[in-house]
Amino acid sequence: MTELLSNSAAETEQIGERLAKTLHGAEVIALFGGLGMGKTAFTRGLARGLGVTDGVSSPTFALVNEYHGAVPVYHFDMYRVQSWDDLYSTGFFDYLDNGVLVIEWSENIEGALPDDAIRVTIRRGAHDEQRIFQIEGAEL
Amino acid sequence: MTVLAMDTSAKAASVCLAEEDKIIGEFFINTGLTHSQTLMPMAEQLCKNAGVPLDNIDAVAVNAGPGSFTGVRIGVAAAKGLAFAHDLPCVAVSTLESMAYNMLGCDGVVCALMDARCGQVYNALFRVTGNRIERLCDDRAIALSELQKELQGCTERVVFVGDGAAISFKSAADLPACVRLAPMNKVNQTAASVALAAFERLKAGDTCTPAELMPVYLRLPQAQRELNKRMGVRP
Numbered sequence: 001m002t003e004l005l006s007n008s009a010a011e012t013e014q015i016g017e018r019l020a021k022t023l024h025g026a027e028v029i030a031l032f033g034g035l036g037m038g039k040t041a042f043t044r045g046l047a048r049g050l051g052v053t054d055g056v057s058s059p060t061f062a063l064v065n066e067y068h069g070a071v072p073v074y075h076f077d078m079y080r081v082q083s084w085d086d087l088y089s090t091g092f093f094d095y096l097d098n099g100v101l102v103i104e105w106s107e108n109i110e111g112a113l114p115d116d117a118i119r120v121t122i123r124r125g126a127h128d129e130q131r132i133f134q135i136e137g138a139e140l
Numbered sequence: 141m142t143v144l145a146m147d148t149s150a151k152a153a154s155v156c157l158a159e160e161d162k163i164i165g166e167f168f169i170n171t172g173l174t175h176s177q178t179l180m181p182m183a184e185q186l187c188k189n190a191g192v193p194l195d196n197i198d199a200v201a202v203n204a205g206p207g208s209f210t211g212v213r214i215g216v217a218a219a220k221g222l223a224f225a226h227d228l229p230c231v232a233v234s235t236l237e238s239m240a241y242n243m244l245g246c247d248g249v250v251c252a253l254m255d256a257r258c259g260q261v262y263n264a265l266f267r268v269t270g271n272r273i274e275r276l277c278d279d280r281a282i283a284l285s286e287l288q289k290e291l292q293g294c295t296e297r298v299v300f301v302g303d304g305a306a307i308s309f310k311s312a313a314d315l316p317a318c319v320r321l322a323p324m325n326k327v328n329q330t331a332a333s334v335a336l337a338a339f340e341r342l343k344a345g346d347t348c349t350p351a352e353l354m355p356v357y358l359r360l361p362q363a364q365r366e367l368n369k370r371m372g373v374r375p
Contacts, residue, residue: 081367082368083367084359084367085359087367088209088357089209091208091209091210093208093209093256093257094208094209094210094211096257098172107368107369108367108368109367109368110367110368110369111258111366111367111368111369112257112258112367
């Protein structure tokens with residue numbers, strides 16, 4: 001397990017970019033952490049690290065955004081997913097193994113995460129701008 | 141009677157043109173989930189190469205589920221569109237039932253399997269006797285461990301077929317020796333088998349209009365498994 005500190009959105013993006021460099025192209029990155037923790041900033045950095053030049057934004061309404069980089073990146077927001085049927089109808093299971101999946105609000109689908117998912121837990125640090133990143137399942 | 145059959149229920153996609161006593165042509169591609177790009181060009185090319193215009197087709201058959209959420213929707217939508225435009229009847233085939241037709245002539249039990257993830261499979265059992273298929277249970281979603289229990293003590297020849305066959309065969313521990321995995325050229329669901337299953341339905345008059353054709357989804361029996369571990373949200 002790796003623990004990293006971020007003091008700004010820019011630093012959060014850098015952590016995402018660092019994680020991207022360790023990926024092969026078919027991983028599941030499960031993000032845990034509530035509103036304002038920097039999940040989208042982290043994903044922006046991660047996508048950039050995978051060669052994505054499209055704009056990254058939270059797919060709160062679309063449920064999933066697709067970005068085209070060196071590998072496909074599928075950016076999920078599970079905030080509104082309440083049941084197995086909901087999850088199935090996002091196409092989640094069809095995306096697995098076909099690219100890098102980044103999942104915001106993984107809390108809601110924890111039971112469906114693959115065993116080898118990379119788990120990124122974000123907590124508030126010592127001050128308002130600081131975040132503690134706990135990364136399990138990848139070596140940074 | 142000529143049928144255009146399609147399968148996009150999992151990773152592979154295929155289309156087939158068939159008459160009752162002849163497979164006219166088949167196009168199968170297994171390169172990942174790009175059915176929305178590959179299916180219609182395959183159907184178009186197949187009809188063109190076979191010299192069979194869509195106007196000469198009598199019915200459109202499709203694996204209507206169970207299967208991948210996106211895959212089943214693409215197949216059903218394509219079948220609806222083609223059938224609607226040419227005023228043709230549709231035949232909804234169970235994906236699992238179509239798999240049994242892969243093993244025609246190989247007497248024994250066919251255990252049709254699709255990977256439903258999280259240790260679950262979509263499954264049905266069929267007995268094959270010559271060219272006859274007898275269904276032994278309804279299409280169901282079941283934990284692989286449950287299916288494994290059912291197969292314990294069985295002595296009849298059982299063949300695993302379907303896109304979930306190989307992974308199930310590998311992950312299920314202690315399968316009886318009479319259980320085998322179908323060979324590579326018979327293991328995947330194919331449009332040719334959809335066509336064969338469809339002819340049986342057509343004989344029985346079991347067709348529907350394009351508007352009535354719908355995807356068939358099976359509920360996953362994950363009641364024992366919470367999706368949101370903290371909130372305890374159940375299916």
